[in-house]
Amino acid sequence: MEDERERVDVMLVSQTYGADLKGRQSVRTTFKLSPRCIDALSLLAGQLGIKQKSIVDHLVDDTQALHALARDAVQSDGTTDDRVAKTYVISRRTLENLERVSKRFQTPRDTLVESSIERIMPLLREEKRKHEQRKQLQERLHLLLHASQELLEQADAVLDADDPVVDHVVLMARTVQNGCREVGQIIERGRRLEDF
Known part of the structure; x- marks a missing residue:
């Protein structure tokens, strides 16, 4: 009886923490962003002494803010001449959240990331x-x-x-x-x- 209870506890812990840990796995993904946003992200990470991944994860994990950005997003006219493809390492959970909001609001991921990064501009001005x-x-x-x-x-x-x-x-x-x-x-x- 006790062995069975212990096995159930292990399964519950495994499911709970396994999903959480899997969401924290790092993945590589590419976004097309303006050079200004790429520089802003790099500058803030360097200034604060933290990884760019942490900033992107923090910005995109804020689901309420991401929903608001998606609702207010100005759709681009399709031109990406001023955009640069840049690969970032982010958490799997962040990527899933980004893709979920992108689909729901039919807003390109790149637009959501760009708008999210724009939120750090006041921090850069303060720095x-x-x-x-x-x-x-x-x-x-x-x-x-x-x-x-x-x-x-x-x-x-x-x-x-x-x-x-x-x-x-x-x-x-x-x-x-x-x-x-x-x-x-x-x-x-x-x-x-x-x-x-």
């Missing part, structure tokens, strides 16, 4: 604004770095090398230097936003 502010702060950080180096030179000149204050000033100067380098890397990563 671009932050990037400009980071560049301004970087200028002030360079002044702080220069001041910490001057302070270190002064401490070195007036105190003995084994003085504990010199050790602390060295640590502070090193911390400022490391912070400036890391901020510089963040700003460098955001340089692509400047032309978007």
Whole structure:
């Protein structure tokens, strides 16, 4: 009796988690998108440090938003001259959701994906604004770095090398230097936003 119950539990768990895991499988699919949308997706993924797959999955898994986009979608006139075929890895569930909504509303998948990606444009504008502010702060950080180096030179000149204050000033100067380098890397990563 207990073996039978255990076998039924295993089957239920297998069915529940099996379907969920199968939906998370990655698949490759190609969309024809505008270069602007391709760039936007790439930029946001790079800026946030996440995979493009995660962004597409998040945008397309929002069924209510996808339905609204499909209802409001402006059908293209059939020309795809400005479109570029781009292959993405997305979850099987995302692809199934996309195809289901596409059929239901008779809206091309490419149009739905393009409209979904358009939803991230305000995020990119916000990231671009932050990037400009980071560049301004970087200028002030360079002044702080220069001041910490001057302070270190002064401490070195007036105190003995084994003085504990010199050790602390060295640590502070090193911390400022490391912070400036890391901020510089963040700003460098955001340089692509400047032309978007």
